[in-house]
Amino acid sequence: MNFEAFKALAAKEFKDLVRDPRIVVPFVLSAIVMPVIGLLIISTMQVAVRQAVETRNVALADLDHSEASQQMVRWLEGKGFSVVLLEAGEAGEAELAREAARRGAQLLLVVAPGFERALRSGDKPKLKLIALVKEVSALGALGGAAVAEVVRGFVASKLLEGSGLSYDLVRDPAELQELAYVIPKDMLLANPALLTGLSMAVLLIPLILASVALVVMQMSATAMAVENEERTLETLLTLPVSRFEMLLSKLLGMFAVSLIGTAFEMVGMLLYFYLLASIPAALTQQPGQAALQVAVTPSDAAFLAVSLLLSLLFMAALGLIVGALSRDVRIANTVAGPLSMIVYLPAMFIAFAPSEALGPSGSVLLYALPVTQPVIAAKDAIGSTLPPAAPAYLAVSLAATLAVVYAVSKLFSLELLSELQHKLSSVARRERGGGR
Amino acid sequence: MPVLEAKGLVKDFGGFRALRGVSFEVEEGEVFGLVGPNGAGKTTTFRIIVGLLRPTAGEVRVFGMEPGGVRVKRLVSYLPEDAGTYRNITGYEFLSMVARIYFGKGKEAEEALELGLRIAGLGEKVHEKMKTYSKGMKRRIQVARALMVKPRLAVLDEPTAGLDVLQAREVRELVKRYARELGATVLLSSHNMAEVEELCTRVALIHTGRVLEQGEVGELITKHGVRNLEELFIKLIRGVGS
Numbered sequence: 001m002n003f004e005a006f007k008a009l010a011a012k013e014f015k016d017l018v019r020d021p022r023i024v025v026p027f028v029l030s031a032i033v034m035p036v037i038g039l040l041i042i043s044t045m046q047v048a049v050r051q052a053v054e055t056r057n058v059a060l061a062d063l064d065h066s067e068a069s070q071q072m073v074r075w076l077e078g079k080g081f082s083v084v085l086l087e088a089g090e091a092g093e094a095e096l097a098r099e100a101a102r103r104g105a106q107l108l109l110v111v112a113p114g115f116e117r118a119l120r121s122g123d124k125p126k127l128k129l130i131a132l133v134k135e136v137s138a139l140g141a142l143g144g145a146a147v148a149e150v151v152r153g154f155v156a157s158k159l160l161e162g163s164g165l166s167y168d169l170v171r172d173p174a175e176l177q178e179l180a181y182v183i184p185k186d187m188l189l190a191n192p193a194l195l196t197g198l199s200m201a202v203l204l205i206p207l208i209l210a211s212v213a214l215v216v217m218q219m220s221a222t223a224m225a226v227e228n229e230e231r232t233l234e235t236l237l238t239l240p241v242s243r244f245e246m247l248l249s250k251l252l253g254m255f256a257v258s259l260i261g262t263a264f265e266m267v268g269m270l271l272y273f274y275l276l277a278s279i280p281a282a283l284t285q286q287p288g289q290a291a292l293q294v295a296v297t298p299s300d301a302a303f304l305a306v307s308l309l310l311s312l313l314f315m316a317a318l319g320l321i322v323g324a325l326s327r328d329v330r331i332a333n334t335v336a337g338p339l340s341m342i343v344y345l346p347a348m349f350i351a352f353a354p355s356e357a358l359g360p361s362g363s364v365l366l367y368a369l370p371v372t373q374p375v376i377a378a379k380d381a382i383g384s385t386l387p388p389a390a391p392a393y394l395a396v397s398l399a400a401t402l403a404v405v406y407a408v409s410k411l412f413s414l415e416l417l418s419e420l421q422h423k424l425s426s427v428a429r430r431e432r433g434g435g436r
Numbered sequence: 437m438p439v440l441e442a443k444g445l446v447k448d449f450g451g452f453r454a455l456r457g458v459s460f461e462v463e464e465g466e467v468f469g470l471v472g473p474n475g476a477g478k479t480t481t482f483r484i485i486v487g488l489l490r491p492t493a494g495e496v497r498v499f500g501m502e503p504g505g506v507r508v509k510r511l512v513s514y515l516p517e518d519a520g521t522y523r524n525i526t527g528y529e530f531l532s533m534v535a536r537i538y539f540g541k542g543k544e545a546e547e548a549l550e551l552g553l554r555i556a557g558l559g560e561k562v563h564e565k566m567k568t569y570s571k572g573m574k575r576r577i578q579v580a581r582a583l584m585v586k587p588r589l590a591v592l593d594e595p596t597a598g599l600d601v602l603q604a605r606e607v608r609e610l611v612k613r614y615a616r617e618l619g620a621t622v623l624l625s626s627h628n629m630a631e632v633e634e635l636c637t638r639v640a641l642i643h644t645g646r647v648l649e650q651g652e653v654g655e656l657i658t659k660h661g662v663r664n665l666e667e668l669f670i671k672l673i674r675g676v677g678s
Contacts, residue, residue: 008536012525019524019565231520235581238486239537240509414488 005241006249013253017223018260022329027261030215031268038275056081058147059100059108061088066116068158075154076109081147093130101132107147108132119158127151184384202383203351206375208269209308210347213371214340215265216258216312217319218333223254224323225332237414244409251316251405258312300381303390307374307397314370314401315343320408325420346372350379367393370400437500439464439589439621440485444494447480447645454480456645457494462589462638467615467622469636471629471669477645478625479517482593485623486514498589510538513587517594517625519578523567527558527577530566531584538585552584555610572603579607583614590614592624596631604631611635629666639665641672648672 017023058081062069073083084103086096093110100108112126119125129151131144156167180189182198189195227233236246296304322339326332346366350358358366358376366372373393380386387393411417440462447455455477462468470478483489485496487504501508522530531552539545556562556576558569566574575598582590595611596604608631615622615635626632632639633653640650649656649672653665662668 002537004540005537008533012522012529012533015529016522016524226523230523231516231518232522234488234516235514235519235578237488238509238512238514239534240506241537242506414483415490418489 001245002241005239006245009239009241009246009249010253010256013223013250014256017219017254017257020226022222022226023219023257023261026215026218027264030261031264031271034268034272035275038272042275057084057105057107058082059084059086059096059103059105061086061091061096061100061108061110063088063113064111064115068116068119069111071158072111072151072154076147076150079150081150093128097130097132100130106132107144109147109151119155122159125155127155182383198383202379204273205378205382206347206351208266209311209374209378210343212262212265212308213311213315213343213374215261216255217315217322217340217343218336219258219261220251220254220316220319221322221326221332221336222319222329223250224320225326225329226323228323228326229328233417234414237412243412244406247320247405247409247412251313251320254316255313258316262312296381300377300386303386303394304374304377304381307377307394310394310397310401311370311374314397314404317401317404317408321404321411324408324411324417343371347375350376355380355384363387364393368396368400370397373397438462439499440623441497442481442485442494443496445481445484445491445496446493447477447484447489448492454645455484455491455494458642458645458647459494460640460647460650462621462623464621465619466637467611467624467635469632469639470623470625470642471632471639471665472625472642473627473673475644476642478642479593481642482514482591482623482625486512486591488514511588513582513585513590515578515582515590515592515595517597521566521569521574521577524565526564527556527562527566527569527573528553530577531556531562531580534581534585548584548586551586552580555583555614556580557606572599572606575599575603575607576610579610583610586618587620589621589623592622594625594627596626596628604628608635629664629669633665641669643673648675 058076060073060076060083062073062085073085076083084100084105086099086103086108088096088110091099093108096110097108108128108130110128110130112128115125115127129144129148153167156170160167160170177190180195181187182189182195189198227236237243239246241249318339319336322335323332326335350366350372355363363376366376367387367390377386377390411420438461442461443459445455445458446453458477458481460468460470470481472478480489484491485498485503487502487509496503498508499511503512521527525533532549535545535548535552539548553562556579558573558576561569561573566577569577575595579592579595582592590611592611596607599607611622611624612635614620622635624632624635636653638650638652639656641648649660649668651659656668657664660668660671662671
């Protein structure tokens with residue numbers, strides 16, 4: 001092997017790609033877009049929380065006119081709410097709501113007749129809490145929860161009077177500690193939030209790996225199509241290096257660039273999840289801690305790393321085929337789009353379906369394919385265990401990847417490419433011509 | 437032994453026959469011109485000679501070898517008619533890469549790079565990305581790339597295509613000087629008959645995949661009783677058409 005030529009070609013590939021805005025801009029965007037989405041979600045949540053906190057004006061229509069209803073007004077005021085009393089009369093709820101809104105209330109509490117009698121007889125009293133919605137939005141109705149809780153507290157304390165029991169005791173009557181034991185990992189989780197964190201990771205990490213693989217395929221397809229578009233392939237193929245060396249150097253250069261892209265995307269994703277993990281803190285206004293803790297052993301992590309690298313190499317080779325058969329970048333991107341479904345659909349299935357749904361043969365197949373191996377392995381490594389045959393699957397994935405690289409090197413001839421491009425164009429023309 | 441022997445080359449693309457038995461030989465040290473109208477089969481012939489395409493029938497020997505192998509590719513430089521350049525690397529980086537591919541890292545590579553820079557003659561512009569180059573500058577870089585490695589056979593497909601008069605003149609001078617100074621063999625194609633007459637010692641006139649005539653330029657002009665290669669070209673093409 002001519003190593004100097006190999007290095008020179010790989011360096012050319014790296015420089016040409018890493019300086020290309022068509023390649024670099026999506027990388028940078030992928031690092032920016034996800035955190036921006038996270039920030040948008042956070043800010044929306046914070047606005048909703050602020051609205052909930054600031055919901056202090058409650059209008060109250062007392063249809064019972066009892067001592068108990070008066071006590072509830074004082075109870076609400078004691079909890080910091082500003083209560084506006086409405087003259088109920090014969091007015092309907094819509095009229096009352098209109099009046100309440102006019103007087104600046106955010107909620108209307110309607111105390112039904114028989115409120116006090118129900119409390120005395122130990123029945124459930126009837127109340128209506130009407131949210132006065134200024135604008136219909138995703139998180140617009142959060143404010144009612146605080147008032148409802150205060151009203152429930154009042155009613156419960158009244159019902160419990162004389163029983164010697166407190167409302168807090170009844171609401172949470174046992175020192176019940178919730179734990180989870182993850183059987184395949186032999187792991188006892190003391191905090192249920194950790195299980196939620198693991199569940200999130202099982203769902204999201206396979207999807208992240210799939211999207212990384214797609215970025216690599218898209219990039220290599222673009223890079224190869226650029227050779228066709230810019231008419232540089234012909235010159236490249238007449239340089240004194242073998243087609244296999246040429247292809248490997250190309251793959252290596254592209255791979256190095258795609259790793260940078262992957263790093264950008266990972267940074268974007270991590271920032272996104274970090275921001276999402278801080279939402280509970282934003283809601284409670286207390287310092288929060290991300291619940292996402294992943295219990296992956298070092299050997300599983302090593303397997304995942306190797307599997308992911310092989311998968312990315314496989315995807316890069318697949319992208320090369322797409323790019324080589326495309327006369328320009330536009331065609332390459334058009335073809336790569338639908339092709340991405342071969343990664344996304346299995347990834348979605350793996351992420352959302354329980355392991356039993358895959359069945360033993362399905363699981364073997366997903367482990368054997370370089371495209372799906374890191375996806376299913378990530379899910380198992382986080383939420384379960386890798387199968388005993390994992391190293392063998394790695395060998396299968398390696399063999400498949402090498403086979404594709406070899407096949408691509410055979411494809412790397414102007415003669416065959418021209419022929420295939422010509423055939424593909426003819427098919428496309430026939431399709432456009434409605435089968436003429 | 438001739439540097440290049442093409443015998444009965446036939447090339448089919450699906451149902452279309454691009455070459456119909458093209459035969460010619462190129463001797464060491466000569467500048468040989470393959471002349472013909474658009475679609476005559478010049479580029480297809482060149483692509484077969486440099487190993488990019490395989491003939492449907494017939495054979496080619498370059499320095500006695502079948503084209504396409506790494507060994508023969510080291511001896512032959514090919515300048516495609518519409519060769520593009522990499523957008524995001526500089527002319528210097530491109531020529532440097534070519535020098536490293538052919539000669540590794542030694543003195544020979546440095547000399548090749550120096551020669552390439554001299555042929556390209558782009559001054560400081562050579563350190564700018566090639567996407568900023570004009571068409572003429574891109575062509576100069578490609579000509580430099582093809583000649584800097586001192587190939588024993590340079591195959592130049594329309595080396596002055598798309599260039600203005602001044603740029604074409606410069607590239608022509610480069611080819612002439614290269615052939616004279618290095619004693620290399622050049623096989624070129626061109627639509628410009630004056631250019632072919634100026635550069636080539638022998639020519640082959642090709643039309644619809646067939647060689648209509650070949651020989652020394654002066655002898656062909658005398659033989660057909662015409663004033664120049666252009667008249668000969670028109671006479672032969674019309675003769676086929678009528």
